[in-house]
Amino acid sequence: MASFGHGGNIKEISRQNGIDYNNIIDFSANINPLGMPVSVKSAIIEGLQQIEKYPDITYFELKNAIADFENINKDNIILGNGAAEVLFNIVRGINPKNSLILAPTFSEYEEAITSVSGSITSYVLKEEKNFEIQEDILNYINEDLNLICICNPNNPTGVVTSKEILEKILIKSKSNDVMLLIDESFLDFIEEDLSMMEYVKDYKNLIIIKSLTKFFALPGIRIGYGICSDETFLEKINKIIPAWNINIFAEIATKESLKDENYIKTTLEFIRNEKQYVYNELKKIKQIKVYKPSANFILLRTKDKVDLKQNLLQNNILIRSCSNYEGLNENYYRIAIRSRDENAKLIKYIKKNLQK
Incomplete structure (x- = not known):
């Protein structure tokens, strides 16, 4: 629901x-107040006739466009009808019994986890600490945990978590066989390089989620993606995702948006x-x-x-x-x-x- x-x-x-x-x-x-790129609107109008055909079931061109933009392997991409669908599919694939999320944070992490009857522990962000994650979060990570969700920058506080603390969380998560999901949906609005994307290929327990609808003002189209290098997990996710879950206009909009420098x-x-x-x-x-x-x-x-x-x-x-x-x-x-x-x-x- x-x-x-x-x-x-x-x-x-x-x-x-x-x-x-x-x-x-x-x-x-x-949502970006500048509205969708003019180039996207033109591309959608020009591509209207494509609605009479099925999208490419492999999304070859779409994945290549995202891979080029993020400088990643296209085979590591999980596509979704918005970042929310990516999140729910990933949680279904992990099926975590015990998860750790921030409080306050984006509500859909909790919704996705409870949808598979998972138990949740909250890491409470204290106002007197400027709602920042402290190193004591490492004490919450153990072999009983299955999943950690971190929104960076966090929503609704807007607080950014440094790569330094995220790397410590990632390393301890890996040693305890815990999946770390980092939601970077708002990171494109920040000019400083804070993305953990470069860690994906070396850490199979890391999953990054991105939304295109916020930065490129496309919430009505619904498009998002996840990045993970765990081949076994990706195979499991691909069995969950239905065919043609991305419509042709979302594909056109994404390919055009990502090249509009x-x-x-x-x-x-x-x-x-x-x-x-x-x-x-x-x-x-x-x-x-x-x-x-x-x-x-x-x-x-x-x-x-x-x-x-x-x-x-x-x-x-x-x-x-x-x-x-x-x-x-x-x-x-x-x-x-x-x-x-x-x-x-x-x-x-x-x-x-x-x-x-």
Whole structure:
């Protein structure tokens, strides 16, 4: 069953609140505000006739495009109808009895693990430690554990975990025969090289998940992939994945997106400037605490109890309440970075609501 505890559910929100769907400014979903690349739109229109044919069942060209972009072996790629499908298929393949996840973090790790009746231990990220993973996480790794899930940068905190600590986790996981899954879906928004992709070929217990829909603004198309070098595990996963799970438009969009270097460069510059602007402006509001962002979203906490999400909906602005994240409460909210005009409007109405 689909989870409705995510951002981006603006049609449901519009129905519940009687707001015109087209008038909602959606800060709840962390999607590139520049919209999909023009090159992708043109390629999809040009490729419309391909809908009359089945996609290549081997996805030869698609896997080659991803392999070239990531500088990896194409045979190590697991394709999915969005990163969520990749995650669920990987968890089905591992079938973990005992897993370790962060708290707070993206809810679908828990959903995927509980879908196979797995038990979960939470590594609680402490606010006084800036929600950063500490070295004591190594004490949680033993031979009874089957899977560790780490989101980097973490969602919703935006905190980045260094390669140094990830390498220590990876090494101890390997020695205890534990699979380490690192979700790098938001890492493309960060200009510093923090990816663990280079470790995949030497560590068969490492799996990396990537989503293309956020950076390239393609959430409606659904495309994601995983990377793993364990041949035995990949064979098991390939038996789980149904044929033609990637539609032809997702294939076209991916191949075109990954070679659009100008779009990638423009996005990085835009996000760098806008997240700094929003962060600086939010810091001026005394009624909230703002956490320094790394990717294209910002976590904030109201110092007083106020339903900021519902209040902002009165101005057709939707933000993400983090009250359903373990370790957070109704005072925490996550906002995506959007255009300058939209960001300025958000800041204006946050001030207006909190300074009443």
